[in-house]
Amino acid sequence: MARRKRSTKASANAVVSRAYLSPTLVLLAFDWPGGEGHDDFLGFAIKRDPGFQGEKTSWLPNRLTFSGPAKTDSPSNESPIQKFMWWDARIDDADRGRSFVYTVIPVIGAPGSLTLLEDDAAKVKVTLPEAVVGSIGTYFNRAVVSSQAFVREFGRKPTGDKLKRALAWLANGLEKVIPEFLDTTRPIDGAIYHLTDEEWVIPALARRTVHTSIVYDNTTKDAGTNDPAVKKLTNxxxxxxxxxxxxxxxFLVRGGAPRTLATLAGSANFTTEGLTTQANVLHTFRSPELAALYRERQQVLATDPPVSKIVGLAGWSAPISIDGGQVRVFFPPEPPSVRESLDAIVRVVEKASDSVLFCLFAPTDAALRRALFSVGDAGKMMFGLVNSITEPKPGAPDNAGTVAATEIYHRSRDNKDVYSHDLFPQGGKPAGFWWEVAKLPGKAGKFPVYIHHKFVVIDAETDHPTIYTGSANMSGNSLWHNDENLIEIKGNTKLARTYLAEFLRLYEHYRARAQFQNRPHRPGDTFALAKNAGWATKAFTKGSPEWKSRHAMVGEDG
Known part of the structure; x- marks a missing residue:
């Protein structure tokens, strides 16, 4: 049973805490300056007010205890959080717009004899954002079939109604935003790479009775992919x-000449797997100026011009003010050897004052990769998440893809700040955990894609963030060969912190799995809470990724 230590004297070593909000989760970052001097520092207890399911207060849960995994979640006042950030993922749609107070309390002592230092606690009050804040809607899917929460709720091979509920859980709002955007009597124009989703998108298009115009990919590489939808959607x-x-x-554009109204754009293909099992984001922008740019681009593509005829159109648009930030868009491809779009990202990354996060299918551009890694090498917070990391094979062809794969592999092993999709496999899971699968029956798509995001966020936790997002993989193909859209968003602090919260949700999820798989372990090995302050050693080791994030996430200089 935990004891609470309280006095009337304020502590000079109080916890510092900061919240990062998404419509579907709260990420709490915290630091305890006094923790480094305590050999018996065992973590943090976190209380939420109001609590879960109508309770006045609840302790955020921990899956781990001092003896190993809990059969059911254990409250953090009994099983402290041994990290310097934690999530409240028990957020329902009805919670959006509600306010909560989180109290973060350092815990010292020994297992079975815990002391909660309430004098050093920090309180953080948050109000959960709606999916649409101001003129921008933000929709990140969950996309984690390989998770304990998914296995517990849906099993490994859901069918029938359970499969439909599982898909909606994974989509996390993506299944609603596209049909809602299409549910209008105004014209819709769009450009869609793959259009195969029979769950939500194709039925929503079939319901339309007014002008709907779609440019679709029909290149040799993807010939036939969209044919069923084209044949079915005669309207x-x-x-x-x-x-x-x-x-x-x-992308989709709502409204036509003389007045466009809104744009929907992002990384998600209009496929069932793109909305559910591949990590993606979509935005809606209520901006006539931005929508006009996208509609103009759609009309250019509809004439099927050769690349040589449109590269001269490439360039950054003039900035558009949306919700206090500045938004620009770039439509590749660019002329041969010109790198205006990617070099803009490289320049901003090189000037990062505090942090860079990247979530990319495969960062094959060498200049961008060097810039990203140099931020971490300079002692700033740099985390990366990619689709896959594989050990280099001798004799592999020397091209951009294999060079990138080799560099990322060594970065993940040496610096431990870049990770990829991973899972707890059957026969290789920690004791007390369920084994996980990577895909759903019949919903895997052509290729094993799990991290489909295409974003880089610079200085997300500061007052001057920059976000790059859209359809472009930030590669040679996206620069010079493909039809793409790349969006730059500067100065929107709320949106940047949503990106940070959603990125770290995925990053920490996959990092735990990768670290377990990469370390030597025997049958029966598992995770358990440390019984002394050893769990925090890396976070107090100057220069480590954990040390960088501990300071950066709460706004400390370090």
Whole structure:
């Protein structure tokens, strides 16, 4: 049973805490300056007010105890959080707009004899954002089939109604935003790489009775992929795009001349797996100026011009003010050897004052990769998440892809700040955990894609963040061969912190799995809480990724 230590004297070593909010989760970052001097520092207890399911207060849960995994979640006042950040993922749609107070309390002592130092506690009050804040809607899916929460709720091979509920849980709002965007009597124009989702998107398009025009990819590489939708949706005007590398855009525009109204764009393909099992984000922008740019681009692509005829159109748009930030868009491909879009990202990354996060399918551009890694090498917070990391094979061809794969592999092993999709496999899981699968029956798509995001966020935790997002993989193909859209958003602090919260949700999830798989372990090995302050050693080791994030996430200089 934990004891609470309280006095009337304020502590000079109080916890410092900060919240990062998404419509579907709260990320709490915290530091305890006094922790380094305590050999018996065992973590943090976190209390939420109001609590879960109508309770006045609840302790955020921990899956781990001092003896190993809990059969059911254990409250953090009994099983302290041994990290310097934690999530409240028990957020329902009805919680959006509600306020909560979180109290973060350092815990010292020994297992079975814990002391909660309430004099050193920090309180953080938050109000959960709606999916649409101001003129921008933000929708990150969950996309984690390989999770304990998914296995507990849906099993490994859900079918029927359970499968439908599992897909909606994974989509986390993506299944709603596209049909809602299409549910209008105004014209819709779009450019869609893959259009195969029969769960939500194709039925929503089939319901439309007014002008709907879609450019779709019909290059040799993807010939036939979209044919069933084209044949079925006789109410839609389709324009095949053939004379390009691939038509890789994924956007819709609502409203036509003389007044466009809104845009939907992001990384998600309009496929069931793109909305559910592949990690993706979509935005809606209520901006006539931005929508006009996207509609103009759609009309260019609808004529199927060769790449040589449109590279001269490439360039950053003039900045558009949206919600206090500045938004620009770039439509590749660019002329050969020109790198205006990617070099803009490289320059901002090189000037990062505090941090860089990247979540990319495969960062194959060498200049961008060097810039990203140099931020971490300079002692700043740098974390990366990619689709896959594999050990280099002798004799592999010397091209951009294999060079990138080799560098990322060594970075993940040496610096431990870049990770990829991973899971607890059957026969290789920690004791007390369920084994996990990577995909759903019949919903895997052509290729094993789990991290499909295409974003880089610079200085997310500061007052001057920059976000790059959209359809472009930030590669040679996206620069010079493909139809793409790349969005730059500067100065929108709320949106940047949402990106940070959602990124770290995925990053920490996969990092735990990768670390277990990469370390030597025997049958029966598992995770358990440390019984002394050893769990915090890396976080107090100057220069380590844990040390950087401990300071950066709460706004400390270090």
């Amino acid at each position: 839609v005007t389709f324009s095949p795009r053939k004379r390009t590398g691939i038509m890789h855009d994924k």
